[in-house]
Amino acid sequence: MRAAQKGFSLVELMVALVLGLIVTAAAIQLFITNQKTFVLQQTASQLQQDSQQVMRFMIRDLRKAGLIWDTVTATRDMGIQFSNWSGEIPASAEGTDNDRLTLAYNGKSDCAGNTVADWTEVATTYYVDDGSLYCKGSLDTDVVVELVPGVESFQVLYGIDTNNDGVLGASRYVTQDQVPADIPVVAVKIGLLLTRANNALPESDGTREFHILGETLTEPADRAMRKTLSTTVRLRNYDWDAI
Numbered sequence: 184m185r186a187a188q189k190g191f192s193l194v195e196l197m198v199a200l201v202l203g204l205i206v207t208a209a210a211i212q213l214f215i216t217n218q219k220t221f222v223l224q225q226t227a228s229q230l231q232q233d234s235q236q237v238m239r240f241m242i243r244d245l246r247k248a249g250l251i252w253d254t255v256t257a258t259r260d261m262g263i264q265f266s267n268w269s270g271e272i273p274a275s276a277e278g279t280d281n282d283r284l285t286l287a288y289n290g291k292s293d294c295a296g297n298t299v300a301d302w303t304e305v306a307t308t309y310y311v312d313d314g315s316l317y318c319k320g321s322l323d324t325d326v327v328v329e330l331v332p333g334v335e336s337f338q339v340l341y342g343i344d345t346n347n348d349g350v351l352g353a354s355r356y357v358t359q360d361q362v363p364a365d366i367p368v369v370a371v372k373i374g375l376l377l378t379r380a381n382n383a384l385p386e387s388d389g390t391r392e393f394h395i396l397g398e399t400l401t402e403p404a405d406r407a408m409r410k411t412l413s414t415t416v417r418l419r420n421y422d423w424d425a426i
């Protein structure tokens with residue numbers, strides 16, 4: 184006598200199908216969440232790398248600002264430049280949206296990587312153009328280096344020593360147009376607001392404010408990650424008689 188053959192009932196198949204769909208949906212949701220987290224972390228990492236790169240360049244040059252070498256014949260003052268170096272290397276300036284920082288020192292290279300064999304007077308200018316921070320050096324003004332993209336604000340303050348007492352110290356920090364002609368600049372504050380677009384973020388409501396060295400910027404309604412950074416660099420080379 185043959186045994187009766189048994190299979191799955193329609194209800195059992197439907198239950199198995201529903202369970203399979205639930206597991207698949209959970210796996211897809213987990214994948215989407217992990218992918219979104221990865222993209223966000225990648226954008227945050229890019230902003231961190233941008234901030235480290237720009238600070239490394241600018242801090243290096245600020246520490247050289249004002250350096251004088253014995254073999255170089257002086258034709259102008261070194262240090263922070265508040266007068267145009269040339270038509271291609273303009274002076275430090277207070278801008279409507281972004282500032283410009285220009286400095287000079289005796290050396291063999293500029294910020295753009297141009298080099299010469301002998302020590303000479305070198306000037307470097309940092310400025311924002313079309314949302315990117317650039318640097319240009321006096322050794323070859325045709326060479327312009329883009330340091331970082333996505334710069335929404337670049338601000339500079341100058342620490343001045345108003346106490347002629349032989350003790351080094353920034354009495355206060357002022358903008359370029361407030362620096363007295365006969366007062367030494369002994370420190371520089373740099374502030375930046377960097378941004379990177381990221382469609383994984385929800386659209387902002389356009390009300391969040393960022394404060395960069397006294398300047399306030401309201402973010403637009405977009406999908407972007409932003410990072411503020413600032414640092415203060417004490418200059419190493421200055422006229423001690425003026426301190």
